[in-house]
Amino acid sequence: MNNNSTFKEKLRLSGLRPTKQRIEICKFLFNRRDTFHFTVGELSKILRKKNSEKISLATIYNTVHSFKKKGYLKEISINSDKSYFDTNTSDHHHFLDVNTNQLIDLKNNEVRKVSIKKKIPGKKIKSIEVLVKIENDN
Amino acid sequence: MNNNSTFKEKLRLSGLRPTKQRIEICKFLFNRRDTFHFTVGELSKILRKKNSEKISLATIYNTVHSFKKKGYLKEISINSDKSYFDTNTSDHHHFLDVNTNQLIDLKNNEVRKVSIKKKIPGKKIKSIEVLVKIENDN
DNA sequence: ACACTACTTTAGAATCATTATAAAGTAAGT
DNA sequence: ACTTACTTTATAATGATTCTAAAGTAGTGT
Ligand SMILES: [Mn+2]
Ligand SMILES: [Mn+2]
Ligand SMILES: [Zn+2]
Ligand SMILES: [Zn+2]
Numbered sequence A, B: 001m002n003n004n005s006t007f008k009e010k011l012r013l014s015g016l017r018p019t020k021q022r023i024e025i026c027k028f029l030f031n032r033r034d035t036f037h038f039t040v041g042e043l044s045k046i047l048r049k050k051n052s053e054k055i056s057l058a059t060i061y062n063t064v065h066s067f068k069k070k071g072y073l074k075e076i077s078i079n080s081d082k083s084y085f086d087t088n089t090s091d092h093h094h095f096l097d098v099n100t101n102q103l104i105d106l107k108n109n110e111v112r113k114v115s116i117k118k119k120i121p122g123k124k125i126k127s128i129e130v131l132v133k134i135e136n137d138n
Numbered sequence C: 001a002c003a004c005t006a007c008t009t010t011a012g013a014a015t016c017a018t019t020a021t022a023a024a025g026t027a028a029g030t
Numbered sequence D: 001a002c003t004t005a006c007t008t009t010a011t012a013a014t015g016a017t018t019c020t021a022a023a024g025t026a027g028t029g030t
Helices: A004-013 A020-030 A040-050 A057-070 B004-013 B020-030 B040-050 B057-070
Strands: A074-076 A084-086 A093-097 A102-106 A123-136 B074-076 B084-086 B093-097 B102-106 B123-136
Touching (some): B004 B020, B020 B040, B020 B057, B040 B057
Antiparallel strands (some): A074 A084, A123 B123, B074 B084
16 A cells, blocks of 8 residues: 655656655556546546646646656546546456446556557567457447 | 439438538539448549539438448548548448558459458457558559 | 745646638539 | 528637736755
């Protein structure tokens, strides 16, 4: 279980000053077992309710981008309306429920290994991601 | 090879009036052998150069969305900055060159069948799409 | 404890893709 | 030709994201 002081340490080790805003965001994002998928707007609303002192939207954008750059968050493009972020930074796949717009992680062992038969000269594969759109079964 | 009158017919059959704007857009988008991936902004610029009389950006948005609704175009989300459209409306996969931001089609037989082992109760699979990010090989 | 500096937060403005509005134009049916 | 519903268009509005620049703070050294 992570507490304030371990987050402080981790932030410092990443070259990020442990401000109270960043620590709050860390506590919310990283003290969880399951993956969390979110937009910056959603995160902002949730933190607004949860916390006494508000964190400005600009700071949440800054922080989320810093965390992404440091490799603690991953950006996911499922919809061009807004950007989603993912606390699961490993290479993994997703269900997207088109009725609720909710993302669900698919562990790598829940998808048979994807093998690509085509090669592009001068290019190498960086990542392979599967998006499975699901809908109500009726 | 499609010409103006076949597009007129196809538009009418789809319940869309064959206006000169729609016919121009059809001629540009659908008279081609290979898949074309584009954003509305790009399409607008290209048509501006190609054509004598300009088509307003609003019309291009309207038309692209109509064509999508009728199933003649597919929307692809690879980047939350802007939306991409695809003249290949079949279920298929993509390479995304992260250096150039270019999309390349992967035919279904170029990707070994993706099999999903996990089921979500009450939901059924609508589509399965693979995005393979590639980068310069050096 | 104090001072200094670089980093951070913040409100508000700017940007940019996309969508909405509503007036003028046009296709199709009578 | 007349009518009507559909379409195009300029323009404004929206909304997510980024930028700006001023005020605040963490880390460092004295
Ligand atoms: Mn969309
Ligand atoms: Mn992006
Ligand atoms: Zn995920
Ligand atoms: Zn394609």
